[in-house]
Every structure is written in structure tokens, then in C-alpha cells.
Amino acid sequence: MWLDLRKALTAFLLYDILWSSNRIAYHETVRLFLSNSGEEKMKSRTRHLASLLTAVFLVLLVAAALATRGTKASPGTTLYVSTSGDDGNDCTITETCRTVQRAIDVATTDDEIHVAEGTYTVTAGTVITVSKTVKLRGGWNADFTARDPDLYPTTLDAQRQGRVVYIIGLGASPTIEGFTITGGNAGVEDNYRGMGGGIYSRAAAPIIQNNIITDNIASTVAMGFGGGLYLDYAPASSVISGNQILSNTASTSTDTNGFGGGLYLNYSAAIVSGNTISGNINNSTAGGGHGGGVYLSLGNPTLDGNRIISNTSSGGGGGLYVSRSAPFTLTNNIIAQNRAAYTGGGILVWGGGGYPASGVLINNTFAQNNLGNGGEGVFASNDTTLTLTNNIIVSHTYGIYIISPATATADYTLFYGNTNDTAGSVTSTHEVSGDPLFVNPAGWDYHIQVTSPAVNSGTFNGAPATDFEGDPRPYDCFVDIGADENTASDQCRRIYLPLIMKNY
Ligand SMILES: [Ca+2]
Ligand SMILES: [Ca+2]
Known part of the structure; x- marks a missing residue:
């Protein structure tokens, strides 16, 4: 009325x-x-x-x-998919569809698709293709009254018959959330063969969050790029957040190369945050290639608050390989226990061919990336410029190894337990030393203890406002070095309380 x-x-x-x-x-x-x-x-x-x-x-x-x-009907209709559904239905809550693809085909812009627990697969080819802005959410119980992806795992499994998720569409921004994405093999696909075993996205701005992306392969017979995910031409509004990207392989072929076991970004400006990227391999056999965990090619992505731990490269860049990205930004990441057969166990950066690389690395923790021959925490060569601030770099053969004409400036670095802290063209100022006192590195817990020399020893200059887990930075008046800001320290109180007391 x-x-x-x-x-x-x-x-x-x-x-x-x-x-x-x-x-x-x-x-x-x-x-x-x-x-x-x-x-x-x-x-x-x-x-x-x-x-x-x-x-x-x-x-x-x-x-x-x-x-x-x-x-006019408001946008944002919800469609429902369950393993007891039928694709002849209209995907309503009482008459669900059987396949996720059917719901995607029926959906219009801004619709939500709720998918109930269970495993969804196809006999051949891609499990789902998305080219519109829809929100796909897995992890619902059978009657759609509760959602918890841990309790109600919702699995998209390609069973090695193809890629799991194919996102194609200029300007489309689909959300993929709460799924287990597994069994992908992009080596048998006609579209972008060998790229993105779990997910391949081109010219779209996907929001990929809180998924488990595991046991996918980009190619079993030839060169592979991005075992878990491949983002091609993804703009800055693209988000890869809170995912577990585990045990994916770029290539399993014995005589060709693999690039980016977990994740490959090409010409992308995506925000990659809060993911655990672990156990990924760029090439699982004798083949070469680079980037055990992550491969960045061109573009200017931001990686914040990720745990890139225990990935393996058969060439360079155990945790991360960066080729000609400018600028790329690394903040609050824990890059640890990665292995490279040749160079750059933690991170390898290379610029050249008219495309320089430049990186800004602030408040990261590099530790124990010395498990292969490439025992460098940070390695760079050719046309590369790196600026490092407030980083912990411990337990490497070389902490920072820069081959001229590449250059690096490092300010407020905590070095400890490296055979050599720096080598080559590195300018290092305000160095801090001493055991950073990680809580439990063997259990991948790289929090620093309250008595760590990293606590309150960093600079405010460029420090992110929160740490890798969202704690405020600075805490206790001063900035800590590394990815973690310790929230138990009370140096401020100890310093200032007596001054205040004097007034009484
Ligand atoms: Ca502090
Ligand atoms: Ca913290």
C-alpha cells in the first residue's frame, strides 16, 4: 500500500x-x-x-x-542440486536437480546454486563449465537446512576423465565455494589442454574460496601448467581465498616440463589470500620445469597470508617461481620446508626478455627451504628488482642470493641459522639476529613465541595492518618481523607504566 x-x-x-x-x-x-x-x-x-x-x-x-x-522477479533465485535429484526437475528445494551443470544452465545472473553433500561426477569430459555470474555453494546437508563443508563434503570429481571446473567468460564473476575439487586431468581436454587440472579460468573474475582442491593433474602426457588451478587474465577483482590446495601436480610426464604444481597465474592481478598450498609438485617424474607450489607469470598479483609449505620443484622455485611479474606483492606469507632440485627452494624470481620482474616482500616468514640443492630462501637473477621489509629468513644455505644485474634491498630482516645470510647484489640494513623461536616448525606452526627477537623489532614502513591470521599489527605498540604479530607481548606496558606511575 x-x-x-x-x-x-x-x-x-x-x-x-x-x-x-x-x-x-x-x-x-x-x-x-x-x-x-x-x-x-x-x-x-x-x-x-x-x-x-x-x-x-x-x-x-x-x-x-x-x-x-x-x-519484476528480483535476481538471486536459489537453485538446488542433490544426488537424489533429477535433471528433469526445475532445481527447486523440493524437486532438486541431479547435476550441478543442469542448475548452472538454468540459472541467470546472480542466482545461487546450493549443492547437497555427495559426489558429483561425469562419465567423460569437464564436470562443470561456468560462464555466468552465479554463486555455487557446496557443503549443504540433504534437506538444505544446514551448511558445513566439513560435515557435508560436496565433491566434484572428474575421475581423470577431464578438468573439474572450466570458467570461461569475459566479465563473468562466478563464486565457487565449499567444494572438494578432485580427480582433474586437463591433459585430455580440447580447451586449453594441459592447463588447470582442477580449475581453469580465462578472462573471468572468479571468487574461489574455502574449497579443498586436491589430487588434480594438469597433464599426464605432456607439459602441464597449474595442477590445482590456472588463472588466465584474471583482473584484480578475482579472489582465491581460504582454500586448501593440496597434492596437485602440473605434469606427470617423464620427458616434459611442469609449471606450478598447485597454482599458476598468467597475466593476472588476482588476490590470493589465506590459502594453504602444500604437497604440490610441478613435475612428479624426471621432467623439468619450475614452481612446486605456485608459478606467477607476468601480471601483478598479490599473495597475502598464505601458508606455502612443503611443495617440490624439479627445477627452480620450490615454494614459488615468479617469471616477469611486475610488480608482484607478497605480504604475511609463510613459505617453509619447500624443496627445489636446482635453485630457489623458497622463491625464485626471474625477469627478462624485455619484461622485468619486481617484487615487494613485506612481513613474510621464510624457513627451512633447504631440502633440495636449491637451498636459497630468496633467489633472483637477470632483470629483477626486489624490495624486502620485515621478513624472517632462517635455516637456508643462502638467505637471500641475488645474481647481478638483479638487485635486492632488504630492511629489518631477521636472519638466523643460514650458512650465508646474503650473497650477491643485496643491500641489507637494520638486520636483526637470533633464534626466532617458532612455536612448532615440525608441525608447521610458525607463530613466534613472546620472547622471540622478532617481537617489536620491525619497522612501521609498509607493514600490513593485520598479520597472517588477522591479528592487528602493530600489537603492543611496535611491529613484529615476519608473518605473525605476537599478541602476548606487553613491552609497551612495561616501558610506559613506570613513567605514568611517576606522576603520582
Ligand atoms: Ca608487536
Ligand atoms: Ca598473530
Whole structure:
């Protein structure tokens, strides 16, 4: 009722405005084109009537438009999929569809698709193809009254018959959330073969969050890129957040290369945050390639708060390989226990061929990336410039190894337990030393203890406002070095309390 009243009022006001403007226009026209003849009054009346009719017509048009707007179904319809469904249904909560693809095909922009627990697969090819902005959410119980992906695992399994998820579409921004994405093999796909075993996305801005992406392969027979995920031309609005990207392989072929076991970004500016990227391998056999955990190619992505632990490269860059990305940004990441057969156990950065690489690395923790021959925490060569601030770099053969003409400047680095802290063209200032006192590195717990020399030893310059787990930084007045800000320290109180007490 209120809506109708408002509509009527709006219509009246519009009528008044239109009629007033029409009247003014009419009088002006008459003044210009009519002489002071005897026909003037008659013409004036006729034109007044025409103007009135025009105005009434316009008001009716506006009212009709308002009415249409009010009755149109609002976007954001929810569609339902369960293993007991039928694709002949309309994907309602009582008559669910059987396949996720059917719901995607039926959906329109901004619709949600709720998928109940169970395993969804296909006999051949891709499990799902998405080219519209829809929100796919797994982890629902059977009657859609509760959602918890841990309790109600919802699995998309390609059974090595193809890729699991294929996202294609300029401007589309689909959400993929709460699924287990597994069994992918992009080596048998016609589209972008060998790229993105679990997920391949091209020219879209996907939101991929809180999934388990595990045991996918980009290629079993040739070069592979991005075992778990491959993002191609993903803009800055793309998000890869809170996923567990575990035990994926770029290539299992014995005589070719694999690049990016867990994740490969090409020409992308995506935000990659809060993921655990672990146990991934760029090439699981004798083949070469780079980037055990992550491979960044061109573009300028941001990696924040990720745990990149225990990945393996058969070439360079055990945790991360960066090729010609400028600038890329690493903040709050824990990069530990990664292995590279040749160079850069933690991270290897290379710029060249007219495409320089430059990176900004702030408040990261590099530890124990010395398990292969590439025992460097941070390695860079060729046309590369790195700026490091507030990083912990411990237990490497070389902490930072830079081969000229590449350069690195490091400020407020905590070095400890490296055979050599720096080598090559590195300028290091405000170094801090001493055992960082990680809580339990063997259990991948790289929190620092309250007595760590990293506590309150960093610079405010560029430090992110929160740490890898969302704690405020600075805590206790000063910035800590590394990915963790310790929230048990009380140096502030100990320093300032006596000063305040003096006043009494
Ligand atoms: Ca602090
Ligand atoms: Ca913390």
C-alpha cells in the first residue's frame, strides 16, 4: 500500500514537472511563431490541448515503467542440486536437480546454486563449465537446512576423465565455494589442454574460496601448467581465498616440463589470500620445469597470508617461481620446508626478455627451504628488482642470493641459522639476529613465541595492518618481523607504566 502511495506521488510530481515544462515551451513557441492575428487564441487553445495530451501520455508511460519495475522477479533465485535429484526437475528445494551443470544452465545472473553433500561426477569430459555470474555453494546437508563443508563434503570429481571446473567468460564473476575439487586431468581436454587440472579460468573474475582442491593433474602426457588451478587474465577483482590446495601436480610426464604444481597465474592481478598450498609438485617424474607450489607469470598479483609449505620443484622455485611479474606483492606469507632440485627452494624470481620482474616482500616468514640443492630462501637473477621489509629468513644455505644485474634491498630482516645470510647484489640494513623461536616448525606452526627477537623489532614502513591470521599489527605498540604479530607481548606496558606511575 505504501509502495502504491509512493508511486502515485512520484507519478503526480512527474506529471507536474512535465506539464509545467510543456507549458513554458508552448508559450515560448507561440511567442516566436504566431503573429498577433485573430487565429491566435484558437491556435493557443488547440496547442494547450495537444500539450496536455502529450503530458498525460508521458505520465502513463512513466507509471507503466514503475509498475513493471515493481513486479519484476528480483535476481538471486536459489537453485538446488542433490544426488537424489533429477535433471528433469526445475532445481527447486523440493524437486532438486541431479547435476550441478543442469542448475548452472538454468540459472541467470546472480542466482545461487546450493549443492547437497555427495559426489558429483561425469562419465567423460569437464564436470562443470561456468560462464555466468552465479554463486555455487557446496557443503549443504540433504534437506538444505544446514551448511558445513566439513560435515557435508560436496565433491566434484572428474575421475581423470577431464578438468573439474572450466570458467570461461569475459566479465563473468562466478563464486565457487565449499567444494572438494578432485580427480582433474586437463591433459585430455580440447580447451586449453594441459592447463588447470582442477580449475581453469580465462578472462573471468572468479571468487574461489574455502574449497579443498586436491589430487588434480594438469597433464599426464605432456607439459602441464597449474595442477590445482590456472588463472588466465584474471583482473584484480578475482579472489582465491581460504582454500586448501593440496597434492596437485602440473605434469606427470617423464620427458616434459611442469609449471606450478598447485597454482599458476598468467597475466593476472588476482588476490590470493589465506590459502594453504602444500604437497604440490610441478613435475612428479624426471621432467623439468619450475614452481612446486605456485608459478606467477607476468601480471601483478598479490599473495597475502598464505601458508606455502612443503611443495617440490624439479627445477627452480620450490615454494614459488615468479617469471616477469611486475610488480608482484607478497605480504604475511609463510613459505617453509619447500624443496627445489636446482635453485630457489623458497622463491625464485626471474625477469627478462624485455619484461622485468619486481617484487615487494613485506612481513613474510621464510624457513627451512633447504631440502633440495636449491637451498636459497630468496633467489633472483637477470632483470629483477626486489624490495624486502620485515621478513624472517632462517635455516637456508643462502638467505637471500641475488645474481647481478638483479638487485635486492632488504630492511629489518631477521636472519638466523643460514650458512650465508646474503650473497650477491643485496643491500641489507637494520638486520636483526637470533633464534626466532617458532612455536612448532615440525608441525608447521610458525607463530613466534613472546620472547622471540622478532617481537617489536620491525619497522612501521609498509607493514600490513593485520598479520597472517588477522591479528592487528602493530600489537603492543611496535611491529613484529615476519608473518605473525605476537599478541602476548606487553613491552609497551612495561616501558610506559613506570613513567605514568611517576606522576603520582
Ligand atoms: Ca608487536
Ligand atoms: Ca598473530
